[in-house]
Amino acid sequence: MLINVSTLLQEPVGSARDYQVVDEPVSVLEAGYRQSVSGRVHLLRTERGVLVSADFALASRLECARCLLEFEEPVRVRFDEEYVAAETITGEPTEPEADEFRIDEWRHLDLSEAVRQYEQSALPLLPLHREDCAGLCPICGQDWNERRCSCEAAATDSRWGALSGLAEQLRTEESHGAPEA
Numbered sequence: 001m002l003i004n005v006s007t008l009l010q011e012p013v014g015s016a017r018d019y020q021v022v023d024e025p026v027s028v029l030e031a032g033y034r035q036s037v038s039g040r041v042h043l044l045r046t047e048r049g050v051l052v053s054a055d056f057a058l059a060s061r062l063e064c065a066r067c068l069l070e071f072e073e074p075v076r077v078r079f080d081e082e083y084v085a086a087e088t089i090t091g092e093p094t095e096p097e098a099d100e101f102r103i104d105e106w107r108h109l110d111l112s113e114a115v116r117q118y119e120q121s122a123l124p125l126l127p128l129h130r131e132d133c134a135g136l137c138p139i140c141g142q143d144w145n146e147r148r149c150s151c152e153a154a155a156t157d158s159r160w161g162a163l164s165g166l167a168e169q170l171r172t173e174e175s176h177g178a179p180e181a
């Protein structure tokens with residue numbers, strides 16, 4: 001998502017622009033990232049470049065952490081980032097930090113990478129397709145949201161089985177007993 005700021009860069013510090021975007025495609029090829037955003041962008045001319053204040057709505061594709069279902073979740077992405085130009089407003093060369101966003105040589109701002117990063121940080125750590133998702137059976141893979149399976153009961157039975165086997169073994173050892181002194 002490119003914004004041409006060549007005229008804004010010729011204006012004094014404090015000059016501003018506002019943009020509305022609707023279903024604007026965003027992509028970061030290296031990261032295999034594609035998205036589409038709607039919302040507002042405010043640009044403010046600074047000493048070193050342009051301060052971008054963005055407020056976007058987008059739909060993130062997530063996978064439920066319990067049942068692996070893919071679903072879409074509305075996410076709001078808001079950020080303020082200064083994009084640094086090659087030169088300051090007085091013509092001095094800028095020295096951007098490695099993690100700062102740059103305005104490219106054609107005087108374009110590319111918001112794609114910022115959208116990608118801020119979307120990542122806005123996502124839930126444990127996405128659930130719904131709060132009470134029942135998840136999958138770890139034994140047979142049955143989706144417990146659809147129906148229960150009998151694995152749990154069987155697992156409980158075999159635990160009891162193991163216990164009663166142990167009890168049996170203890171009784172046997174007791175009856176044969178350690179030889180009396």
Ligand SMILES: [Zn+2]
Pocket residue numbers: 064065066067068069128129130133134135
């Ligand atoms: Zn789920």
Ligand SMILES: [Zn+2]
Pocket residue numbers: 137138139140141142149150151152
């Ligand atoms: Zn099961």
